[in-house]
Amino acid sequence: MATVTLDKVNKIYENGYHAIHDLDLEIDDQEFLVLVGPSGCGKSTALRMIAGLESISGGEMKIGEKVVNDVEPKDRDIAMVFQNYALYPHMTVYDNIGFALKLAKVPKDEIDQRVRQASKILELDANLDRKPGQLSGGQRQRVAMGRAIVRQPAAFLMDEPLSNLDAKLRVQMRAEIAALQRELAVTTVYVPHDQIEAMTMGDRVAVLKDGYLQQVDTPQNLYDRPDNVFVAAFIGSPxxxxxxxxxxxxxxxxxxxxxxxxxxxxxxxxxxxxxxxxxxxxxxxxxxxxxxxxxxxxxxxxxxxxxxxxxxxxxxxxxxxxxxxxxxxxxxxxxxxxxxxxxxxxxxxxxxxxxxxxxxxxxxxxxxxxxxxxxxxxxxxxxxxxxx
Ligand SMILES: Nc1ncnc2c1ncn2[C@@H]1O[C@H](COP(=O)(O)OP(=O)(O)O)[C@@H](O)[C@H]1O
Ligand SMILES: [Mg+2]
The missing domain is CATH 2.40.50.140 (Nucleic acid-binding proteins)
Known part of the structure; x- marks a missing residue:
């Protein structure tokens, strides 16, 4: 469990593009923070910087009390779930879920115990011997979640994890992920696919525009008291x-x-x-x-x-x-x-x-x-x- 703190974090890509400007965010322990903004505003960049997949050009990033600016992704104790799930097609569900633990040289019986526990939570027990190709979209999504859960990370980062599901399944998984996050009580930063995910899933919502933070507040406060015209128009549909x-x-x-x-x-x-x-x-x-x-x-x-x-x-x-x-x-x-x-x-x-x-x-x-x-x-x- 951990807080995630961004203090004047900047991202300037190698081509000179300044994607994130002085981003200040304090994500509480066990909080579910939703990150929204138009396409290209820097949501994935911000997540990838927290994960350590992108370098930080300026400012300070902390996970718990530890400054992680120069810490390798694998040492950050963070699990990321991507839009395309990034499952290994040739591996069984069991091996997909346990893969990161195997890499980390966790003892076999402990891997087994954690994989079975996660697959029980995610109702994947009956599919452990299958390969991703034999699963429905919703099941694949759960395998991706399972891989994150077994690592028992300090934080989850999820970048539009429901984008590849059809509308009905998205509604179901939306509720499941929100419930799971509360049950596991792991600090989570989540980029939603749509307005409903943005408004219903998180404790707070952070609104980004052109790499600048506009407002962070509970969904209801953002809706009722937007700080500026951009947030007013962005939150709410129509x-x-x-x-x-x-x-x-x-x-x-x-x-x-x-x-x-x-x-x-x-x-x-x-x-x-x-x-x-x-x-x-x-x-x-x-x-x-x-x-x-x-x-x-x-x-x-x-x-x-x-x-x-x-x-x-x-x-x-x-x-x-x-x-x-x-x-x-x-x-x-x-x-x-x-x-x-x-x-x-x-x-x-x-x-x-x-x-x-x-x-x-x-x-x-x-x-x-x-x-x-x-x-x-x-x-x-x-x-x-x-x-x-
Ligand atoms: N590797 C890169 N080099 C240069 N610019 C990039 C790179 N990756 C992303 N960008 C730019 O940074 C901005 C933010 O991108 P991104 O974080 O992917 O936005 P979002 O996830 O909010 O759609 C975009 O303008 C994008 O084109
Ligand atoms: Mg993105």
Whole structure:
């Protein structure tokens, strides 16, 4: 068991590319930390540096109390699970799971005991004599986990371990890995395949962008209180709707002008953000999550002053909810996530998650109620959340 500590860690590749910038992370003993960010932001680089598979260009890396910057991977007491599992095809499941122990010259009877224990936990007992080629995708994934478990490492590092599984199996393995991690109580750094893994598996989530750490917090806090526009847009799917808007702060009632329409702000939300006063009369960035838009006819209480009118451009029914796309005549804000380009290219600039019984129709006008108490506010110059 161990903490993993990164203190101003940098990675500059041999070609001069600066992939990780002054990364500070303190991963607690037994914690499950999830590392997210757009493709190419440095997630694998960070994991590989912890594992010792990449050199550290600057800063200090500690596992427990020990500085490991110059420690060989095999001496770091860490087990890594990769996306492609990297199983040995010619070896049985038993030998695959026990291979690292054999290399480490662990006595045979102890290898046997550890392999059998791990395969029992992973429900692989009946498959120990098989070769990887004879296993299902989910079983192969478990063998990869087994190889990590038997080493009884100080920490697990997992880089998109579920990416090669189909959607249904991924749901099952997601729950299994999370439960296993809690049972074994081994410090874990995990790069997820998707938003659901990111939000459901970890104790905390660290968000990276272009090699810079943006925010580390519990999944719920990241969702409710993103520190900046990038995190706001990155966490949550579909993404938060982000617009430029003009703010009016007034003790009798604050509001924003969103394009040609005006929304009354929630008094408590404004009171919780004294910093908004400095932006009175100015353009700010506001964020509204899709679930904070609703077909006004589905809401019983009065939403006067908290409504927008638009025309529905697309309805996607997911059974449990409707994704309703529409346009607001305000400037949409680019969050800086290269993977989000696709979304901003879509026909309209806003999306709401409506009640499945909503009667909205394509190309018809709709009155949209906005839960302004959940609105997010950002400084347009810094993209930082406005609070103090
Ligand atoms: N060996 C390398 N040499 C130079 N650049 C690299 C090397 N490996 C990765 N990179 C670059 O570093 C950045 C981060 O890569 P990576 O850590 O794989 O990102 P992620 O896992 O978040 O998708 C990318 O821009 C990638 O092209
Ligand atoms: Mg990667």
């Amino acid at each position: 993404s938060m709707n982000l617009f430029e808007a003009t703010l009016t702060v007034d003790s009798a009632g604050s509001s924003i002008k969103l394009g040609s329409q005006t929304l009354t702000l929630d008094a408590d939300a404004v009171a919780a953000r004294p910093g908004l006063k400095k932006h009175d009369g100015a353009t700010i960035i506001i964020g509204i999550r899709p679930e904070d838009f609703e077909d006004s006819t589905m809401i019983e209480h009065d939403t006067t002053g908290r409504q927008l009118t638009s025309t529905v451009s697309l309805i996607e029914s997911l059974g449990s909810e409707l994704m309703v796309h529409f346009d607001i005549d305000a400037r949409r804000v680019d969050s800086g996530d290269p993977d989000a380009v696709e979304e901003s290219d879509s026909a309209s600039n806003s999306v709401g998650r409506f009640h499945p019984r909503s009667k909205v129709r394509m190309r018809e006008e709709v009155t949209i109620a906005v839960s302004t108490e959940n609105m997010h506010f950002f400084d347009p110059a810094t993209h930082l959340a406005i609070w103090e």
